Amino acid sequence: MGIEINRKAPRRIAQAVMSSLKGGVVPRVGLPFITVGREKEINAFLSDEEIIAEGGASFRFIVGKYGSGKSFLLQTIRNYALDKNFVVVDADLSPERRLQGTHGQGLATYKELIRNMSTKTRPEGGALTLILDRWINEVQKDVMDRSSTDDISSLVEKEIRDIIFSLNDMVHGFDFARLLSIYYEAYVNGDDEAKAKVVKWFRGEYTTKTDAKKDLGVNIIITDDDWYEYIKIFAAFLKKAGYSGMYILIDELVNIYKITNSITRQNNYEKMLAMYNDAMQGKAHYLGIIMCGTPECMEDKRRGVYSYEALRSRLASGRFSGGYSDLMAPVIKLQTLSYEEMLVLTEKLSQLHADLYNYERKLTEEDLIFFLKAEFERIGAQELITPREMIRDFIEILDILYQEQKLKLEELLGSGRFTFSASSAVDDGVDSSSPYAEFTI
Numbered sequence: 001m002g003i004e005i006n007r008k009a010p011r012r013i014a015q016a017v018m019s020s021l022k023g024g025v026v027p028r029v030g031l032p033f034i035t036v037g038r039e040k041e042i043n044a045f046l047s048d049e050e051i052i053a054e055g056g057a058s059f060r061f062i063v064g065k066y067g068s069g070k071s072f073l074l075q076t077i078r079n080y081a082l083d084k085n086f087v088v089v090d091a092d093l094s095p096e097r098r099l100q101g102t103h104g105q106g107l108a109t110y111k112e113l114i115r116n117m118s119t120k121t122r123p124e125g126g127a128l129t130l131i132l133d134r135w136i137n138e139v140q141k142d143v144m145d146r147s148s149t150d151d152i153s154s155l156v157e158k159e160i161r162d163i164i165f166s167l168n169d170m171v172h173g174f175d176f177a178r179l180l181s182i183y184y185e186a187y188v189n190g191d192d193e194a195k196a197k198v199v200k201w202f203r204g205e206y207t208t209k210t211d212a213k214k215d216l217g218v219n220i221i222i223t224d225d226d227w228y229e230y231i232k233i234f235a236a237f238l239k240k241a242g243y244s245g246m247y248i249l250i251d252e253l254v255n256i257y258k259i260t261n262s263i264t265r266q267n268n269y270e271k272m273l274a275m276y277n278d279a280m281q282g283k284a285h286y287l288g289i290i291m292c293g294t295p296e297c298m299e300d301k302r303r304g305v306y307s308y309e310a311l312r313s314r315l316a317s318g319r320f321s322g323g324y325s326d327l328m329a330p331v332i333k334l335q336t337l338s339y340e341e342m343l344v345l346t347e348k349l350s351q352l353h354a355d356l357y358n359y360e361r362k363l364t365e366e367d368l369i370f371f372l373k374a375e376f377e378r379i380g381a382q383e384l385i386t387p388r389e390m391i392r393d394f395i396e397i398l399d400i401l402y403q404e405q406k407l408k409l410e411e412l413l414g415s416g417r418f419t420f421s422a423s424s425a426v427d428d429g430v431d432s433s434s435p436y437a438e439f440t441i
Contacts, residue, residue: 052086269311
């Protein structure tokens with residue numbers, strides 16, 4: 001069996017990837033060096049991107065157990081979207097960040113999304129000011145290219161006003177447009193303080209209407225109840241500002257599933273339903289939404305997403321799907337990577353480790369197969385093993401073999417000293433008292 005050899009990775013990228021994976025988290029850079037499989041899922045999302053860029057909207061759920069690759073796929077989609085000139089905002093839900101709340105939890109999610117606003121040229125987040133300034137610069141450049149008159153400023157102002165005015169018909173669009181006007185005037189006048197106040201408002205950082213009225217002359221602030229309406233306005237504005245549209249990526253839906261108060265939990269599902277309906281019914285434009293969760297947090301009819309009947313009836317699989325995966329459905333269920341795909345992944349990781357520490361890769365294809373057989377054949381592997389666990393195990397092996405130059409892979413795995421960690425098993429929902437929580441190969 002032949003395996004494709006990676007191109008050499010820069011050490012900075014290799015370090016970031018290895019550190020992230022060993023820590024059990026998804027790297028935000030270097031994904032092309034380790035991506036395997038998921039071609040069908042990625043193609044489904046690329047099809048969504050085309051629809052969104054043409055003025056449509058999409059809403060998808062990625063469902064898989066802990067460590068199955070949900071967050072990895074989400075980051076891969078993020079990179080594709082950035083390359084296609086989308087603006088991407090992302091956030092992980094938590095007890096303090098929800099879709100709906102009475103004590104600022106919904107607004108906290110909005111703040112996190114805007115804080116992480118990213119573009120192709122600013123992939124690390126914090127791109128809001130860059131986007132606003134780029135918008136004005138692009139309008140100025142476009143007007144200069146098209147106009148032969150000397151009165152450029154008035155033409156630029158008219159173009160800006162036309163874009164701003166087009167947002168007025170949307171819910172809260174008038175106030176949003178008013179703030180864009182204030183920002184433009186501050187930009188022209190070199191008033192950085194006024195620009196900063198507008199950005200502060202867009203970030204949801206004004207806590208009282210009085211402060212907003214005093215600083216900006218607008219008698220409204222973003223709240224728990226209406227933050228999503230402003231997301232829709234942002235999506236429409238970003239398209240007019242020269243971007244393909246906007247993507248919202250939300251991970252850790254399990255934190256809604258964990259809410260103990262049933263009314264609060266149902267309120268969050270109601271907000272989710274409103275967002276879903278907007279996307280499906282054409283009420284949102286240039287907007288893609290992806291949420292990630294486990295099978296339990298989706299399908300549990302007592303506390304999960306499917307406990308809200310209006311969502312269950314829209315999202316549950318139909319009668320004819322059987323053992324097939326419908327990648328055109330709103331819910332995409334991740335299948336475990338195949339043996340062949342895991343073999344390719346370990347090869348990529350082996351090469352990346354060699355790139356990082358500047359040595360000739362020593363593990364052969366036979367070595368990699370030996371490792372995978374050891375992983376797949378251990379007791380309970382079918383229930384417990386995930387790509388995350390295998391990756392962490394394999395990187396640990398690479399680190400040990402690099403430090404112990406004379407040690408062979410077979411000797412390490414056959415030594416009785418290499419174990420499946422109990423803490424990892426607990427993280428993946430396995431009771432630490434289980435006989436599989438610590439298993440010696």
